[in-house]
Amino acid sequence: xxxxxxxxxxxxxxxxSYFHNEKVAERxxxxxxTLWSDKPDEISNRLGWxxxxxxxxxxxxxxxxxxxxxxxxGFKKALLLGMGGSSLAPEVFRLxxxxxxxxxxxxxxxxxxxxxxxxxxxxxxxxxxxxIVSTKSGGTVETFSFMKYFYNQxxxxxxxxxxxxxxxxxxxxxxxxxxxxKELNFRKIFLNDPNIGGRYxxxxxxxxxxxxxxxxxxxxxxxxxxxxxxxxxxxNCNDNVSAKxxxxxxLLAKNKIDKLTFINSKKLSYFGxxxxxxxxxxxxxxxxxxxxVVGEDILEPKQYSNDRVFVHFxxxxxxxxxxxxxxxxxxxxxxxxxxxxxxxxxxxxxFKWEFATIVASWVIKIQPFxxxxxxxxxxxxxxxxxxxxETGKLSELPISCEENGIKITSNFQxxxxxxxxxxxxxxxEKQNQDIPLPYVAIQAYVQxxxxxxxxxxxxxxxxxxxxxxxxxxxxxxRFLHSTGQLHKGDAGNGLFIQxxxxxxxxxxxxxxxxxxxxxxxxxxxxxxxxxGDRQALLDNNRKLxxxxxxxxxxxxxxxxFDCVK
Numbered sequence: 079x080x081x082x083x084x085x086x087x088x089x090x091x092x093x094x095s096y097f098h099n100e101k102v103a104e105r106x107x108x109x110x111x112t113l114w115s116d117k118p119d120e121i122s123n124r125l126g127w128x129x130x131x132x133x134x135x136x137x138x139x140x141x142x143x144x145x146x147x148x149x150x151x152g153f154k155k156a157l158l159l160g161m162g163g164s165s166l167a168p169e170v171f172r173l174x175x176x177x178x179x180x181x182x183x184x185x186x187x188x189x190x191x192x193x194x195x196x197x198x199x200x201x202x203x204x205x206x207x208x209x210i211v212s213t214k215s216g217g218t219v220e221t222f223s224f225m226k227y228f229y230n231q232x233x234x235x236x237x238x239x240x241x242x243x244x245x246x247x248x249x250x251x252x253x254x255x256x257x258x259x260k261e262l263n264f265r266k267i268f269l270n271d272p273n274i275g276g277r278y279x280x281x282x283x284x285x286x287x288x289x290x291x292x293x294x295x296x297x298x299x300x301x302x303x304x305x306x307x308x309x310x311x312x313x314n315c316n317d318n319v320s321a322k323x324x325x326x327x328x329l330l331a332k333n334k335i336d337k338l339t340f341i342n343s344k345k346l347s348y349f350g351x352x353x354x355x356x357x358x359x360x361x362x363x364x365x366x367x368x369x370x371v372v373g374e375d376i377l378e379p380k381q382y383s384n385d386r387v388f389v390h391f392x393x394x395x396x397x398x399x400x401x402x403x404x405x406x407x408x409x410x411x412x413x414x415x416x417x418x419x420x421x422x423x424x425x426x427x428x429f430k431w432e433f434a435t436i437v438a439s440w441v442i443k444i445q446p447f448x449x450x451x452x453x454x455x456x457x458x459x460x461x462x463x464x465x466x467x468e469t470g471k472l473s474e475l476p477i478s479c480e481e482n483g484i485k486i487t488s489n490f491q492x493x494x495x496x497x498x499x500x501x502x503x504x505x506x507e508k509q510n511q512d513i514p515l516p517y518v519a520i521q522a523y524v525q526x527x528x529x530x531x532x533x534x535x536x537x538x539x540x541x542x543x544x545x546x547x548x549x550x551x552x553x554x555x556r557f558l559h560s561t562g563q564l565h566k567g568d569a570g571n572g573l574f575i576q577x578x579x580x581x582x583x584x585x586x587x588x589x590x591x592x593x594x595x596x597x598x599x600x601x602x603x604x605x606x607x608x609x610g611d612r613q614a615l616l617d618n619n620r621k622l623x624x625x626x627x628x629x630x631x632x633x634x635x636x637x638x639f640d641c642v643k
Contacts, residue, residue: 079322079414079416080414081322082413083330084412089329090325094316101313102321103311104311104313106436107311113440114444114447119448120275121445126271126273126282127281130280130282131300131307132304133271134283134286134296137286141287144287149182151243152206154207156185156207157185157186157202157210158210158288159211160218160284161188161218161556162188163278164212164276164279164284165188166351166355167352168212168285170424171285171424172288173348175293178293179293180293181291188220189556190223190555190600190604192581192584192599194526196583199231204244207232208245209229210247210291211259212247213249214284215250216255216256219456219460222255225245230593246266247259247266247268248283250269256269258591275447278432281300286300295422298422299425307429320429321434324435324437324439327441330412331442332442334515335387335412337385337386337387337514337517338370339374339386339388339389340370340373340389340391341399342372343399345393349391351372354370354560355559357431358563359452359563360436360446362567363567364444365570366443367567367568367569369548369568371549371550374549375535379405379408382406383548385514385548386548387412387414390416392417449563450563451566452558452559454566454617454618455562455611455614456610459609459610459611460606462606472606472609473609475624475626478498479492481493481494482495483630484634485626486624486625486626487623487626488501488623495637496641499623499642502573503573505621506547516571516573517548517549517573518541518549518550518573520552521576522534522553523553523578524578525631526553529632533636534635537635538550554611562611565615566614567618570619573621573622574623577627578608579626579628584599586599608624
């Protein structure tokens with residue numbers, strides 16, 4: 079790791095000395111909760127991940143036996159049903175390593191958008207698909223909805239005797255999913271260490287079982303990660319790269335350089351979504367937060383404000399971004415350069431960032447293992463679902479403006495979509511000196527496909543260039559389990575553009591696995607989640623505009639782009 083931190087070098091060295099004198103690394107491994115809080119709640123029972131590499135290595139024979147049995151039974155595909163920490167590490171493994179010959183082609187379903195669910199139904203024939211139902215709590219509403227839907231689809235095709243053979247659970251002991259999996263006769267139930275939080279579970283069963291199914295050399299990855307983990311026990315910063323990384327991130331955040339901007343090389347680009355959740359959900363609370371910025375277009379140095387620190391993450395032989403990185407360094411921006419020899423070091427990187435995140439949390443004085451604001455959006459969504467079950471309809475948003483098939487809900491009175499958007503974004507020019515510089519978060523409750531992503535990225539880049547501020551892009555409800563905590567828990571410097579649409583297709587969610595009776599659809603669920611998060615943001619005094627794109631997402635997004643640029 080190479081650091082270029084300019085005028086903060088002296089402060090970093092002083093902080094390193096303090097870290098050493100306070101024996102912070104040692105105390106982390108002793109699971110000393112007083113580093114972050116005066117109460118042990120959700121700390122003492124959340125540090126099991128420190129031992130994940132060693133613990134998972136002990137379970138490898140069981141995992142390999144399971145993979146062999148699945149291959150023997152002729153499964154060709156695996157669909158992981160899960161959210162947040164249960165799905166992001168498997169996605170990194172799949173998109174980084176690909177699929178080894180004769181192993182299962184794995185994909186992740188983490189969207190309640192009906193078109194997304196239908197896509198996987200069409201492209202993953204149930205006869206040859208293994209469904210991995212993955213949730214720590216064992217009660218995640220999205221995960222259970224997916225499970226019930228695909229259980230019923232599989233039941234119709236293969237019959238009651240064989241349906242359980244297509245399902246495997248990864249969960250905590252004594253969870254609701256463990257009970258359900260036993261009742262439905264799942265072929266395998268993996269019980270994870272309950273002392274590991276979701277976003278810290280990459281090297282536990284939640285990450286390693288899916289990785290093994292696609293043929294990743296998990297033994298090598300875990301051995302390298304275990305060897306690396308020993309460096310995090312050292313109190314001397316110069317020997318503990320993870321601690322140093324956390325200290326510099328925390329130090330810069332205290333100085334309002336809180337936009338941690340990842341410039342990942344092409345081959346490691348998928349690491350971003352995992353690290354985004356880890357940092358945002360760990361640090362974004364009680365009016366503080368480090369905003370991870372992933373997937374932004376790389377611009378000229380003059381296009382950035384002074385709230386940026388850049389992380390260049392790449393393979394040693396990937397140098398195509400060096401010129402742009404050097405330009406940022408020469409302009410005086412803090413730059414952290416991290417390179418790895420090959421993909422097998424990804425496990426060590428998971429561990430490095432997990433450790434760095436809890437060290438950064440120590441620096442900025444927050445508790446990294448809880449997520450106090452996540453529940454607020456769920457509460458409102460549940461209330462809306464209940465209302466729908468009782469009345470057969472969802473509450474409608476008041477419309478501030480309707481034009482060309484686009485409906486906008488905002489605090490501004492204007493009949494023009496352009497004026498609505500310009501008025502909303504003009505708030506970026508009124509900066510509060512007491513809090514970090516603003517950012518714009520695009521929250522898109524649409525299908526996560528190439529066309530939608532490209533158009534949303536165009537809008538994002540136009541805002542980034544015009545206002546010289548940090549931008550993020552998240553697909554709902556996926557981001558609710560990632561950056562959603564920070565959106566509601568940080569200093570309140572975010573502006574939120576929420577996109578929803580009117581689905582042309584909808585799919586029923588079975589009330590119970592094995593029974594077609596349904597009282598709610600995926601379309602109702604995702605709308606409830608969007609409206610629930612909207613209300614939670616407003617309850618936390620966040621600046622928000624909701625844009626209903628109607629039925630033609632592509633055309634409406636093009637119109638929005640024209641209004642922004």
